[in-house]
Amino acid sequence: MRAFVSVALAVAWRGIHNAFTNPSILVPSLLFPLFFFTAFAGGLSRISDVPGFDYPAGYTAFQFVFVFLQSAAFGGIFNGFAIARDFESGFARRLLLAAPRRTGIIAGYGLVALVRWAATASVVFVVALISGMEVLGSPDELVALVLLGLLVNVAAVLWACGIAMRFRTLQAGPLMQVPVFLTLFLAPVYVPLELLTGWIHAVASVNPATFLLEAGRGLFAGEPTEVGMAFAVALGAVALFTLWALRGLRSAESAG
Amino acid sequence: MSRSPLLLQVGHLARRSVLRTLRQPVNVVPSFVFPLILLAVNVGGLRSAARIPGFPADSYLDFALAFTFMQGALFATTNAGTDLARDIQTGFLDRLALTPMRRAALLVGQLAGVVALALVQATLYLAVGLIAGVRPESGILGIFLIVFLGVLIALGFGAVGAFLALRTGSGEAIQALFPLFFVFLFLSSMNLPRNLIEIEWFRTVATINPVSYLIEGIRSLIITGWDAQALLLGFGIAGGITVVALAAASVALKGRLARS
Numbered sequence: 001m002r003a004f005v006s007v008a009l010a011v012a013w014r015g016i017h018n019a020f021t022n023p024s025i026l027v028p029s030l031l032f033p034l035f036f037f038t039a040f041a042g043g044l045s046r047i048s049d050v051p052g053f054d055y056p057a058g059y060t061a062f063q064f065v066f067v068f069l070q071s072a073a074f075g076g077i078f079n080g081f082a083i084a085r086d087f088e089s090g091f092a093r094r095l096l097l098a099a100p101r102r103t104g105i106i107a108g109y110g111l112v113a114l115v116r117w118a119a120t121a122s123v124v125f126v127v128a129l130i131s132g133m134e135v136l137g138s139p140d141e142l143v144a145l146v147l148l149g150l151l152v153n154v155a156a157v158l159w160a161c162g163i164a165m166r167f168r169t170l171q172a173g174p175l176m177q178v179p180v181f182l183t184l185f186l187a188p189v190y191v192p193l194e195l196l197t198g199w200i201h202a203v204a205s206v207n208p209a210t211f212l213l214e215a216g217r218g219l220f221a222g223e224p225t226e227v228g229m230a231f232a233v234a235l236g237a238v239a240l241f242t243l244w245a246l247r248g249l250r251s252a253e254s255a256g
Numbered sequence: 257m258s259r260s261p262l263l264l265q266v267g268h269l270a271r272r273s274v275l276r277t278l279r280q281p282v283n284v285v286p287s288f289v290f291p292l293i294l295l296a297v298n299v300g301g302l303r304s305a306a307r308i309p310g311f312p313a314d315s316y317l318d319f320a321l322a323f324t325f326m327q328g329a330l331f332a333t334t335n336a337g338t339d340l341a342r343d344i345q346t347g348f349l350d351r352l353a354l355t356p357m358r359r360a361a362l363l364v365g366q367l368a369g370v371v372a373l374a375l376v377q378a379t380l381y382l383a384v385g386l387i388a389g390v391r392p393e394s395g396i397l398g399i400f401l402i403v404f405l406g407v408l409i410a411l412g413f414g415a416v417g418a419f420l421a422l423r424t425g426s427g428e429a430i431q432a433l434f435p436l437f438f439v440f441l442f443l444s445s446m447n448l449p450r451n452l453i454e455i456e457w458f459r460t461v462a463t464i465n466p467v468s469y470l471i472e473g474i475r476s477l478i479i480t481g482w483d484a485q486a487l488l489l490g491f492g493i494a495g496g497i498t499v500v501a502l503a504a505a506s507v508a509l510k511g512r513l514a515r516s
Contacts, residue, residue: 035438035439035442036442038442038443038458039442039443039447041455042453042455042457042458043442043443043446043447043448043453043455043458043462044302044305044447044448045453045454045455046305046308046448046452046453046454047302047304047305047308049308049309050304050305050307050308051307052304053304182293185294185297185301186297188301189297189301190298190301190302190305191301191302191304195304196300196301196303196304197303197304198300198303199300200296200297200300200301200303201300
């Protein structure tokens with residue numbers, strides 16, 4: 001256990017140091033969510049005038065929850081890029097040789113993703129508050145929303161880690177991003193599920209990301225809904241992608 | 257009658273540029289697929305926006321189709337820039353500098369690939385729109401004009417990409433600028449008409465942002481018909497971007513060749 005923790009902390013420290021001292025890594029992961037928040041909450045606020053739109057906290061909060069969960073997912077994906085880069089530079093192979101408990105490597109990368117996302121989410125939250133966002137959820141409900149975000153972040157980094165360890169190149173970046181991007185954008189991003197019609201309503205109704213979004217928005221507005229289902233989806237994703245990442249680690253080990 | 261050396265040079269480089277573009281499916285396919293996926297997602301998600309009082313179209317698809325052309329043009333920027341940066345990084349440009357090749361031929365030839373790709377993209381986007389039920393108010397002539405404006409915008413953006421490649425000489429730098437261009441797209445009237453943007457600062461940014469007028473030029477042909485002001489602004493800005501970017505790229509090329 002001590003070996004696992006020491007490997008995880010060493011990998012985490014290096015990753016956090018790299019992320020926060022290298023503007024080319026830090027700035028995009030901070031700017032992307034802010035940019036999406038600005039474009040959606042600012043440019044589309046009239047959507048709240050659509051008949052049937054009745055989110056009590058308003059359109060800014062409605063979009064904040066999407067950006068909050070999206071930043072959690074992409075925070076994990078951005079960390080997948082860092083893992084792939086470590087393989088390309090040869091660092092990850094040396095790490096595999098040196099680490100007494102290699103599963104600690106995955107945990108370390110996971111910790112980096114959590115710290116990076118904590119910074120991003122804080123910035124987005126402050127900007128949203130400055131822009132006049134209403135927070136109707138109670139402290140307990142907000143904590144539950146943060147926990148949901150943490151689980152999404154962990155699931156995403158495990159997914160990206162599995163890809164990075166299998167392909168061991170940055171060229172696998174689109175493989176990490178595109179499925180997550182599509183899953184998120186095929187959920188009710190702009191309007192609630194009940195206002196979607198046609199094929200996108202059918203897809204969104206079975207999309208697991210819809211449960212996360214609906215629950216997140218409910219918690220933020222103080223009207224919890226589908227919370228149990230959302231946590232079940234998030235925990236299920238973490239469990240599934242833990243296996244995926246561990247199999248990826250085995251693949252990297254056997255590739256040498 | 258023999259062809260002028262300039263035309264001959266442009267022809268050779270244009271052929272190379274077009275072939276290179278077509279031979280890179282990894283670069284070409286996303287420029288067709290990604291804008292259409294985003295169109296499907298946006299139209300699906302924002303269909304109800306057409307019910308906002310004062311919305312200028314009956315269908316959100318009619319309104320949103322113009323944006324796919326802009327996204328295609330964005331891909332043109334990165335493709336043109338990345339290809340030229342690769343020529344710089346591999347030393348092709350240096351070797352070319354040893355020949356009597358003229359600067360104009362190099363730039364025009366390089367951008368031929370962008371124009372070819374943009375032509376196919378614009379035709380595809382329009383065909384998908386027509387199949388999905390879009391009926392441009394400007395009729396058959398308007399359809400040709402939509403394709404022409406789409407290609408002109410891609411040429412202008414491609415010239416911007418070429419300029420950046422000549423300034424930086426790095427494909428990675430061009431790729432890193434992609435998100436910045438995306439910001440310009442999103443902070444425009446792409447999702448809602450400017451008069452329906454509620455947040456004042458956003459409406460001001462969208463009004464200053466030239467991308468709004470490029471989108472509105474194409475959009476006017478689809479949802480309005482023949483709107484002289486929108487077309488003049490659209491063509492004027494697309495032409496202006498093309499001329500300025502080509503001039504800047506020409507100066508940057510001169511500087512780079514002088515250093516090599």
